[in-house]
Amino acid sequence: MSDTSINMQAGSDPVEAGFGDYFALLKPRVMSLVVFTAFVGLLVAPVSVHPMVGFASILFIAIGGGASGALNMWWDADIDRVMKRTQSRPIPSGKVTEGDAFAIGITLSAMSVVMLALASNIVAGALLAFTIFFYVVIYTMWLKRWTPQNIVIGGAAGAFPPMIGWAVATGGVSIESVLMFAITFMWTPPHFWALALFMKGDYSKAGVPMLTVTHGRKVTRTHILVYTLLLAPVALGAGFTSIGGPIYMATAIVLNLLFIKGAYGIWRRDETAAEADQYRVEKAFFKLSLLYLFLHFGALLVEGALKPFGLGGW
Template identity: 65%
Template structure:
């Protein structure tokens, strides 16, 4: 971490409330973790006791929150520079960096141990690996060193459905692996669309986002390429036992809409984006959220209807 993280505003906390400690856990990111993990657990072919299912999802959520707290501890110096992150609890001085670090480490250990005791140790080990990958591989190693930070680091955010599946079954299968691949391939166009219209923030913080290192045109090319690569992955998941006609229909429509939105981003240049305040880029970013939510939502519907349809 750079010397900026040791400056007085970050080391002397203000008056922190419960809301500040909750914000440390990145609740928006945690909600995605909880939802995809829950779908992975419910879609699994083996029945799970409701209490075990609840504890498993809780542990995955806490592990995701722990990762967020450790991320905020390490990134406090660059968070203080970027407009969209400078009001976070650590850079604003409401929570000391040491507190964020201690909370993240404590919650990491708690979530992994409890998941192992409540479900199985394979799931616990996978959760531990997910936390390690997000904090050490992505946050500490990749984020400030390579424009491929989002691509490689996206694996951490993609693993929760597999953790949920393993918590239910104690084993791996192709269906949850494809769920992981779906989130993994979705992550770059999702974040690069955001990076196009918050570009100044990453430049000020010297984070080597693709928009900063290779420019708008390369970023737009990558967004479209990943959107196209998402199509066979999402449709391939539709051919597994966890999916069905509802998922396939939703996936076809969502892929058409998302590829079209990314094509609109690709065909523009910076001048056109500046003229309408990045309308197409913002639309692609918003649609990316709907894209992922509805894919997993369709899987959840299929899993819920399965017993009634004899599946």
């Protein structure tokens, strides 16, 4: 199907794309997570940066994240047309052509990497470039359609922003930034597998080899519990480093207990009960997973914000 035919409604003129349609290409919800975690990584770093440098850096990180989203939508346009939850995106809805999405993604990728390197340092720019490459090439073009471990390995792409923020301030990588990366990396599989439990039909129809499609929901439930148990010590471990403190540790303990409880509840479920209540437990766990990541990084942000006043940290 050509771009022209995609952009034609039955018996009408081509759909006119607006600013909102082009902005939607950048996956603003994903971009907001990128901005937030990168900002936390920047703020909790032991080296302060000029406010204008910090603002510019976060802006270019956000643009780089958005560029990744545009390239992801360009490559996955065929899948997005099949899956119910993605059919309203700019390309499958016929508002933006695949060619335009590719041009926007490539242009913004190059601009964001170069400008971040100029605004902060080469290390931060290189990390952003690798993040875009990893998300678009390694995850989107390769892993997503090839292996049920797609979201496990591909989750690294979404875990890099706090490392980039840290590198903006320090010019390097440390145990603290690695642990911030690890929290998001280990959180990604149970988060997306919970979604896949009640969206299995969509993934199956689109031919995406999610774990629920290739190994079934029972195996997926076990994987969610295992990764949740592995995530807890990583999240708690960050609390013993220079970015941690009593506020973060209290938050991490409560959230990880709730997360483990939720994962255990999912593991115990059988499909008859899940279908009977329309995956109520699974949906609740998915919502909790969103809160889990936000509150962990929010607690780190509070610790970092209080340090200048002698209140944050240990």
